Amino acid sequence: MKAIHRFIVAVIILGLLMTGPFVVTSLLVWLDMKDFEREVLLGLLVSRLPVGTMMTLFGFAIGVLVLHRLFKQYVEGLLRMSETLRLMLGANRNFRVTIEGPPEVQQLALAANDLAQQRDLLMDDVDAQIGRAKASVEEEKNRLAALMSELAQAVVVCNLDGRILLYNNRARLQFKALAQGPTSVSGGALIGLGRSIHSILEKSQVEHAEEVIRQRLAAGKTAISNFITTTRGGQLLRAQMVPVLAAGAGEGDPAMSGYVLTVENITRSIEQEARRDQVMHSLTEGSRSALGNIRAAVANLIDYPDMEPELRDRFVHVVGDEVAKMSQSLDQTMGEFSDSMKARWPLEDVLGIDIIAAAQRRIDDKLKLPTKTEELDDALWIKADSFSLVFALVYLASRLQDHYEPRELRFRLIAEGKLAYLDLIWAGPAMSSETFYTWEIDSMQVGSETTPLSLRDVIDRHGGEVWYQREKAAHRAFFRFVLPVATPEIEQEQDERKRGGGRPEYYDFDLFNFADKSIDLDRKLSDLTYTVFDTETTGLEPSNGDEIIQIGAARIVNNRLLRQEVFDQILDPERPLKPESIPIHGITEDMVRGQPNIDVVLPAFHAFCEDTVLIAHNAAFDMRFLQLKEERCGIKFAQPVLDTLLLSAVIHPNQESHKLDVILDRLGIIIDKRHNALADALATGEVFLKLIPLLEDAGIVTVRQALEASEKTYFARVKY
């Protein structure tokens, strides 16, 4: 019963209570009376009836007022309080009940507020604890990631299905180098989150190693397994597997939930070992034969001193001949051997100016000698062991200080073809080449720091040279270090390009037919692995011979756009580019010539997007280009395809434009670069990630629903 109905009932009862007893009493008295008594009473009453009625009505009104007031305070007040309490429970935690009404209600309100206060404290405490736990987990994760990325070994963590859960940069580089074909093509397609390790390492070998570990675990031994495997490209890999044990397994055998693989490419070290073997062989067995010839000839010369001169000459000639051959082979093998000695000295690519800056700091610190720089090529990378090179510079500076007391030293760094000239300059008297020669071969010492290496050793190990030279006109001299220049990979800076009207929408490709059933369409959109991609083409008509000239792609795994796992490749279309299209895609003839063609790139891209749902903006256009090449390349893109253009139309059916730029703007995504295949693919990926929650709000949760919804808009647009 509603409160207002109860109020009405209460009013009726009040009315009955006020009039009922009087009416009933009057009735009983009336029935008991004689006729004349009734007449007397009537005469007495009728004239006074209005007063009685007035009094009754007055009393009733007061009763109703009292009742109303009580109702307001207790019933409605409590109802209001319960609403406030609901609010405090849900929407607004900080809301409090207003203290009002009669004392009993106020008491209740105070108690409720106290309870809420207590609850808030508890909740804050829980939140704080969760926050702290999260932060520490995050910190541990970051620490682990940092550790992993610093490791010199390639590390890959997999679950028991062989899916990659974690890998470090070293692993990416190593497996990228292993990929077949031109290494740039694969884009590290072999390794990626959620990909199978079995595409890199032989499945049976991995499983055997797992089995070995299980046995060792069961036997209580150190759980570790090593194996050597060859890749399809013929490279030798040494892998070490250690198990990841399930946490909280408690008693009994710990269960293995995955494994950590450290992988090392030993092809080169095996090759080096083979070369060293060869050197040993040619020095031992190679000498036997020559030595045997000499020994026999010499024995004859000694044993038969009276032989004819002609014969004697022949024997002497044999000795001379063999000795010459031996010397030659010794030189040759030593040459090769020292090559492999040098290969073991680890040189790294460093910026020349970093070396100079380090040397300046140390000279200032150790020798208190001011330094300056002259011409510096700040983009010059050199191959060097920075420690020994800096030590050598500081050593020379200290020698100069001891002998010539220069007021200051200067550095200069210039590039000369494939060589870098690093000069240490000072003003002072000429020094003799003998002095420099002793400086060169002495063990280096700076203050209390010494090294068994000489300047010459350091220079030799860098495959460089050093000399002393005078600049007579300037009355100064310098030591010149000549070092090999390194060419580190520098990211190509690509210009922002202009694209006029963009590309038209194509509708003549049936996006919704796909045969691949390995992807579960009823999984949530946010759970699947995707490949977002974009292509640049020579033109807009694939059926008229237009070709793909660039493919860019990135992966979305676990609702994250992986910017490291990308595919970025320019192709040779094997036909001239259309001059009018060059400003659109910014790719010139020079850029495409010498690049791999579609026969190489498409299979690599196919491998890159294996087992993922494809996403593109206006996917029909790109898919049509891919489809036309499927037969030629012997592959098929059978996976489902989502189109961000159509999905955007699903969410915002009333918007006029669904061009990528417009959508980016609408969704508040800021992208710095656009209009090259990779940048557009990444932008498309960002759009898709923003669309997922919007689609969920619209009741589109699974891939199947997304495809069905797209299909509807697709048909709607076609009809229109």
Add this chain to the structure above:
Amino acid sequence: MAHKILIVDDEPNIVISLEFLMKKEGFEVAVATDGEEALAKVASFNPDLILLDVMMPKKSGFEVCEALRGDPSRAGLLIVMLTAKGRDTEVAKGLAIGADAYVTKPFSTKDLVVKVKSMLGVG
């Protein structure tokens, strides 16, 4: 009658010494410079002992040795293998396929002469 010795080696620098030495010791000497020539010379020259180098073009010393040992009419032919390979495994192989002696380069010419003479039962 002097014993006949066939020297088989592709290196003239050792052949000249061995030929001189064996002639001085009073043997009748013939020379072959590869495996095939060696087999032909065995047939025509009919030596008592053969100094056989292992590393040769066309047919290796091992192959020549096996071919000779496969011919029962040559059962009495003595075979001394000369090699620049000093590994135990190769010595074992040479002896296993029927060489009577195995000499590793560099060798002492005196020891070789002593060995050859004792094998032929002279001196």
